[in-house]
Amino acid sequence: MKDITRIVVGTDGSPEAWNVANWAAGQAERQQVPLQVLRSVELPTVESPGAELSPAEHWYSPDVVDEVRSQATEQLDGVVARIRDQYPGIQVERELLVGHPARTVLDSTQPGDLLVVGRSHMTGLLGRMVGSTTEEVLTHARVPVVVVPPTEHDATGPVVVGVDQSSSQEAFVVALEWSLERNLPLLAVAANDFDKAFWARQSPSLAEKRREQLETEQVRLLQPLVDQQPGASVRVAVVDGEPVTALRQASQGASLLVVGSRGRGGFSGLLLGSTSRSLGRECDVPLLVVPNVKD
Template sequence: MSARNGPAGGDEILVGYDASPDASAALEWALDEAERSGRPVRLAYVFEWFTVAGWLGPGVAPGVWPDDTARRQVEELVGKAAADAAAAHPGLTVTSEVVDGPPAVMLQERSARAALLVLGSRGHGGFGGLLAGSTAVTVTAHAHCPVVVVRETAARGARAGRVAVGVDGSEHSLLALGFAYQQAAARRVPLHVLRAWQPPIGQRPPSGPEAREAAAADRAELDEPLARWSGTFPDVEVTVQVAAGGAASLLVEASRSAALLVVGSRGRGELRGMLLGSVSQQLIQHAYCPVAVVRER
């Protein structure tokens, strides 16, 4: 058991931590993941010195420039969280650090040395009214490793259940499929693979035999990647669902019975040029379980 200050190794689970309810839920999720994987956990509190509005740290009022006392309070806060986590999870290495700078930039930078980054969907600060905080959205779009976004309300009761993954054939979604297989195998739960299909813009949805043929063609595209990963994880029970409609609504509904929902950071469609696709953004706001967003390093 360990709880110390300073950076950990490069195979760690990094947690963006600010003591908010969502960040506390993210920490619990990360500790559960560490129990399965054996990875060390590091809590990173990003202290934004130059912010002049919003929550800066314990005892620091909005609009007040932080001083050394405020920083010590922050260091004590995150250090205690790490120590408590280590005490509750004997055998895990839990470290903490306080870094200075813009939260999104600093977490993105540190994600290059992490195996996984875990965030609350929103924390303290001026963006509390948003469904998903600006830091979570930005970091998810730019991180160098997979990012798991946890909402405190969505994390309740989500530890049991299958892993669900959205696959549309894009490169990012195939990476998500591999991550989802790994998670399902580690958790010893089934994997539910989902694919939504829609007609090209301006065309009517097919019906009858045409609809069945379209669904079958989309299902056939999954055969090769599923066979590849099933060979690596033969004990994972897999179900496949191909349904007409929007991807976001299909995946949100699937998240009701999932312990984890996995997607690529962007997929096919008109918005594929965005760093974080519209479907991914909707899921981290509305899913009923934690959401993992996967992109290439």
Template structure:
């Protein structure tokens, strides 16, 4: 076994979709798959076994075992050659999955769980895990385009470098093209040095666009040589980042971003763009924290 993919399940349709994608990821990587259910009830001191008045197969613990067995069966149907493990782990979902992420190469979760409120686009576990997970976190949203590209959201910040490597590696595994997309506006472009109080308007026409184009090429430098089989399209657009990436996600099979961009506040674990994509993207979203991507 050359790695480990972990998927969190709770019996929801969203988590079963996550199981299928996680099984495919494990198959592509030649990795094992661990199907994990976070079992919160023991901490609440409620009876776990069947009721004396009910059927013997009833009870909360049996229900947990049943939903786990269903998830394992789904995984094996999708990727029969993958070594599938399973575990019921006592604890709150975020705590359990964050601990699992310490030894995993990838953690996969659904966008909403059984506890989600009607109308809530993405569950709190998915958002918090993307911020706190110790490895890349893949959040399954809508069904992806089977033939679409891997879309990589780039901003040129050092924190985004692990996301670049992750996206190239995913494109290699999936034999998919890669679209490297950098969106910028005059408000998020770096201020030229030396500081000019009238910047960015004092720059010659086209100067900022050229600067942002160079930033994109620099962010990709070295990766084309490392992944020579990946067909790369790079695109720089003068547009708000979240809108540009959400639109690109419509035809993508995966959207990859860093947890924070160059406009992020110090100490903020998950940037506003990443959060917006988790809520509104039209395909699965992989969030790769700086320093946490382990391939």
């Protein structure tokens, strides 16, 4: 990704969080950009209207707040030290955040950042990324976001990108650049998700013609972008089913799955509502969400 000037990663000190930080550090090393490591602290509180103190200060004694922050700082320092040991060639900075995980992380990003978060059932930043916080980050982020799963994946696998017929192709351009930088195959996947009942009543040959039509149209849309990159190539596949299922099936064994966050439907708009939670929780490979800069 040519426009990335910094990688920002969230951590909570858990083993699952280290996998995320390690992935982010590897990308920072490859792209030769600084790495910012964040640790978020949010004490459970109840709003206290009229209170002069902040919710945390109102409900907890200063020694409790200080201890929580101290432990979080220690975890953060441990992750940073491990990164610096394994990736001595990259610049690493750290920051302890206090407040709502999604909001504090989003406020810490700036144009040119790639934000990396994890999928974990632990508490803290990464745990809060499951469910509503994941949707909040993916919906409101103005920078590309990668959600890294806790399971191992093949870093040498192809790059898979979800495409549709919308005029916005930011996600495809990012996927194309990513695959070229790493010399990996690129697979563009379009979902054949039209009226299932109608097509079930048609002959197999007619349904196949419909798939061929979708594939031909998608190649027509993408080829001008491919032609702008010397040595680039892409394989287009039309997969039957709704977008999330189609993407999950097509991305098995991939090194990265790329989708857009806005659009008129299909893959460009699939990260709104319940679909974002589904991909964020269930995707077996790193998921890169590219915002539409025109929004």
